[in-house]
Amino acid sequence: xxxxxxxxxxxxxxxxxxxxxxxxxxxxxxxxxxxxxxxxxxxxxxxxxxxxxxxxxxxxxxxxxxxxxxxxxxxxxxxxxxxxxxxxxxxxxxxxxxxxxxxxxxxxxxxxxxxxxxxxxxxxxxxxxxxxxxxxxxxxxxxxxxxxxxxxxxxxxxxxxxxxxxxxxxxxxxxxxxxxxxxxxxxxxxxxxxxxxxxxxxxxxxxxxxxxxxxxxxxxxxxxxxxxxxxxxxxxxxxxxxxxxxxxxxxxxxxxxxxxxxxxxxxxxxxxxxxxxxxxxxxxxxxxxxxxxxxxxxxxxxxxxxxxxxxxxxxxxxxxxxxxxxxxxxxxxxxxxxxxxxxxxxxxxxxxxxxxxxxxxxxxxxxxxxxxxxxxxxxxxxxxxxxxxxxxxxxxxxxxxxxxxxxxxxxxxxxxxxxxxxxxxxxxxxxxxxxxxxxxxxxxxxxxxxxxxxxxxxxx
Amino acid sequence: xxxxxxxxxxxxxxxxxxxxxxxxxxxxxxxxxxxxxxxxxxxxxxxxxxxxxxxxxxxxxxxxxxxxxxxxxxxxxxxxxxxxxxxxxxxxxxxxxxxxxxxxxxxxxxxxxxxxxxxxxxxxxxxxxxxxxxxxxxxxxxxxxxxxxxxxxxxxxxxxxxxxxxxxxxxxxxxxxxxxxxxxxxxxxxxxxxxxxxxxxxxxxxxxxxxxxxxxxxxxxxxxxxxxxxxxxxxxxxxxxxxxxxxxxxxxxxxxxxxxxxxxxxxxxxxxxxxxxxxxxxxxxxxxxxxxxxxxxxxxxxxxxxxxxxxxxxxxxxxxxxxxxxxxxxxxxxxxxxxxxxxxxxxxxxxxxxxx
Numbered sequence: 001x002x003x004x005x006x007x008x009x010x011x012x013x014x015x016x017x018x019x020x021x022x023x024x025x026x027x028x029x030x031x032x033x034x035x036x037x038x039x040x041x042x043x044x045x046x047x048x049x050x051x052x053x054x055x056x057x058x059x060x061x062x063x064x065x066x067x068x069x070x071x072x073x074x075x076x077x078x079x080x081x082x083x084x085x086x087x088x089x090x091x092x093x094x095x096x097x098x099x100x101x102x103x104x105x106x107x108x109x110x111x112x113x114x115x116x117x118x119x120x121x122x123x124x125x126x127x128x129x130x131x132x133x134x135x136x137x138x139x140x141x142x143x144x145x146x147x148x149x150x151x152x153x154x155x156x157x158x159x160x161x162x163x164x165x166x167x168x169x170x171x172x173x174x175x176x177x178x179x180x181x182x183x184x185x186x187x188x189x190x191x192x193x194x195x196x197x198x199x200x201x202x203x204x205x206x207x208x209x210x211x212x213x214x215x216x217x218x219x220x221x222x223x224x225x226x227x228x229x230x231x232x233x234x235x236x237x238x239x240x241x242x243x244x245x246x247x248x249x250x251x252x253x254x255x256x257x258x259x260x261x262x263x264x265x266x267x268x269x270x271x272x273x274x275x276x277x278x279x280x281x282x283x284x285x286x287x288x289x290x291x292x293x294x295x296x297x298x299x300x301x302x303x304x305x306x307x308x309x310x311x312x313x314x315x316x317x318x319x320x321x322x323x324x325x326x327x328x329x330x331x332x333x334x335x336x337x338x339x340x341x342x343x344x345x346x347x348x349x350x351x352x353x354x355x356x357x358x359x360x361x362x363x364x365x366x367x368x369x370x371x372x373x374x375x376x377x378x379x380x381x382x383x384x385x386x387x388x389x390x391x392x393x394x395x396x397x398x399x400x401x402x403x404x405x406x407x408x409x410x411x412x413x414x415x416x417x418x419x420x421x422x423x424x425x426x427x428x429x430x431x432x433x434x435x436x437x438x439x440x441x442x443x444x445x446x447x448x449x450x451x452x453x454x455x456x457x458x459x460x
Numbered sequence: 461x462x463x464x465x466x467x468x469x470x471x472x473x474x475x476x477x478x479x480x481x482x483x484x485x486x487x488x489x490x491x492x493x494x495x496x497x498x499x500x501x502x503x504x505x506x507x508x509x510x511x512x513x514x515x516x517x518x519x520x521x522x523x524x525x526x527x528x529x530x531x532x533x534x535x536x537x538x539x540x541x542x543x544x545x546x547x548x549x550x551x552x553x554x555x556x557x558x559x560x561x562x563x564x565x566x567x568x569x570x571x572x573x574x575x576x577x578x579x580x581x582x583x584x585x586x587x588x589x590x591x592x593x594x595x596x597x598x599x600x601x602x603x604x605x606x607x608x609x610x611x612x613x614x615x616x617x618x619x620x621x622x623x624x625x626x627x628x629x630x631x632x633x634x635x636x637x638x639x640x641x642x643x644x645x646x647x648x649x650x651x652x653x654x655x656x657x658x659x660x661x662x663x664x665x666x667x668x669x670x671x672x673x674x675x676x677x678x679x680x681x682x683x684x685x686x687x688x689x690x691x692x693x694x695x696x697x698x699x700x701x702x703x704x705x706x707x708x709x710x711x712x713x714x715x716x717x718x719x720x721x722x723x724x725x726x727x728x729x730x731x732x733x734x735x736x737x738x739x740x741x742x743x744x745x746x747x748x749x750x751x752x753x754x755x756x757x758x759x760x761x762x763x764x765x766x767x768x769x770x771x772x773x774x775x776x777x778x779x780x781x782x783x784x785x786x787x788x789x790x791x792x793x794x795x796x797x798x799x800x801x802x803x804x805x806x807x808x809x810x811x812x813x814x815x816x
Contacts (some may be wrong), residue, residue, distance in 0.1 A: 394783075432684035433666070
């Protein structure tokens with residue numbers, strides 16, 4: 001068993017931390033220490049208890065000790081791996097940057113990647129990530145850094161911008177869900193029942209706006225099958241009954257948007273519908289509740305997230321107090337497999353977010369993109385994945401350039417660049433400059449405590 | 461005295477052709493043979509000839525395209541068109557016929573006169589240059605905006621600066637959507653001091669650069685901004701002369717060339733309007749750097765849209781046309797199905813034109 005130290009920044013997380021601890025418990029080849037660090041120390045403490053309880057269970061195969069670190073320095077010192085999953089700001093700020101835009105008719109489905117929410121969340125995140133990147137540079141410069149936080153692209157970009165030698169990549173599971181759909185396509189068209197991870201794909205794009213232009217299983221080309229599949233399900237979506245989408249929960253959808261995007265652009269959109277729509281012009285899928293219902297996806301209310309968090313907190317306290325049994329189950333995430341590969345225990349090809357070294361030939365170099373990469377001992381090599389199809393590439397470039405504007409706001413400490421970025425986003429492009437200014441001013445007013453880094457441009 | 465050959469191909473002889481040819485004839489030490497395509501009606505040619513101030517040193521005649529291109533040093537491409545602005549649906553609608561013709565002519569020049577300079581005289585400069593680049597990959601495609609200088613002077617006037625000669629500036633952008641990135645009046649930098657002029661400050665606060673485009677183009681790209689550009693200072697049209705290519709006398713000109721790196725981070729081959737150093741049979745773009753990020757976003761969108769239009773036309777692709785339409789600002793309020801419907805109508809019109 002390989003013994004390592006993992007620093008978990010945002011170690012009080014209710015969802016990601018528990019998923020990871022579960023995966024660790026089920027991994028027989030790894031063990032060591034996980035130092036949980038969180039600005040909410042209580043949450044990290046609770047997770048340490050939960051993690052150690054998991055390890056005490058008879059089905060646990062790993063040998064991990066979960067500790068709480070009181071500082072980044074303590075967490076990072078001697079760390080071989082660093083995991084980052086934080087919420088930039090709190091749900092109270094998120095409530096404003098996700099829902100206040102509704103006054104201008106802008107509904108945001110997820111609210112953590114692009115669009116107004118992505119911009120404001122990015123503004124809050126960047127100063128935090130500068131601190132984290134500098135701490136990694138000081139205390140764990142050789143460690144591999146796995147980011148799980150959104151906005152993924154901008155988070156990973158910030159890490160590289162602050163500490164260019166960092167060994168970081170971003171992890172996202174959205175593509176896996178689409179692989180599951182492709183697995184279903186294969187089954188419906190050939191009768192073959194194959195685990196989703198055996199479907200070979202070529203993903204290209206930026207996080208949550210990733211596209212697949214090549215999908216195979218052994219000698220089967222799934223692309224033409226998907227074409228037929230789209231024709232079959234385009235109007236109804238992928239759930240058995242007309243109204244099923246209403247019962248799939250706040251994070252679900254009938255996948256109609258990605259079918260429609262294939263119908264129009266002949267490439268497989270490889271992210272959840274709720275993410276995809278936030279990258280596209282407002283009139284396509286987000287123009288009012290009727291259109292949203294027609295396309296069968298949900299707007300995830302921030303209150304729903306708060307409720308989930310509260311339930312997680314209550315559960316953590318019950319587990320801590322011995323009133324609730326902790327359960328172990330595989331999360332379906334790749335994190336542990338990636339760590340094993342980076343230790344040389346396995347070899348892995350999976351999708352990650354890293355700066356473009358040419359892996360997507362028609363996107364700007366240096367900007368963080370999502371493609372497959374080859375994981376081996378102490379190396380992650382992006383796979384040269386070719387060109388994105390013209391239309392997705394065009395929209396992607398618009399978002400990349402908006403990110404660059406946001407980064408400029410950070411470097412110049414000047415929010416006027418962020419105001420400008422808000423006007424160039426795909427979902428806000430139809431609004432007038434006055435409407436953009438009003439939206440910007442209103443939301444900035446609510447998140448100002450997190451914007452002390454910015455010295456200029458708060459008032460227009 | 462060395463004699464050079466100039467060819468004019470296409471189907472029209474506009475006043476712009478006259479201006480260009482006149483600028484070449486102006487040089488004392490050059491002699492020109494001007495070969496005009498027989499595809500241009502003889503009556504138009506004769507009328508055009510009368511408008512030229514051509515002395516006995518020079519000679520003009522009509523000939524087949526092949527004959528025109530023999531030994532051609534510079535080739536003007538002039539095709540009839542009437543787009544109101546060089547971007548957007550109106551231009552896309554008209555582009556099928558125009559682009560096809562330019563590309564056919566460009567390919568002909570690239571094969572029969574590969575060393576000649578190619579100057580498309582068109583109001584769709586960026587689109588035509590993109591298409592020509594895609595079809596020929598020639599680095600010798602040049603375009604100059606006749607009204608460029610008067611728009612720069614308009615800003616000089618708006619800034620309250622005294623008109624100076626020469627006014628030194630660097631513009632950057634895709635043709636017809638370029639921006640002043642640096643300008644000086646003698647020792648005074650336009651962007652060096654806090655701008656006291658309220659009108660100009662508003663522009664700089666919003667864009668961080670000053671546009672050198674027409675009001676129509678500005679309104680197309682920024683439909684909700686309601687901002688008025690300063691009125692061009694009349695009668696100060698850009699000096700078109702590219703005689704330096706033939707005399708070797710060095711000049712600096714703002715002109716559009718395929719990007720070879722002068723616009724950092726923008727795709728190679730993209731038509732870029734910026735400063736070029738013109739010398740004997742050579743134009744070297746001056747490195748211009750980048751535009752403010754917001755303007756870059758808009759420029760990239762225009763450029764990507766043009767690429768899609770060119771692909772649509774050269775590949776007879778209804779899909780690429782649909783994608784180009786989906787990017788158009790005037791379609792922002794439409795759903796994908798509605799945009800598809802509009803683009804199908806346009807595509808069918810294109811195909812009907814093709815079949816006739």
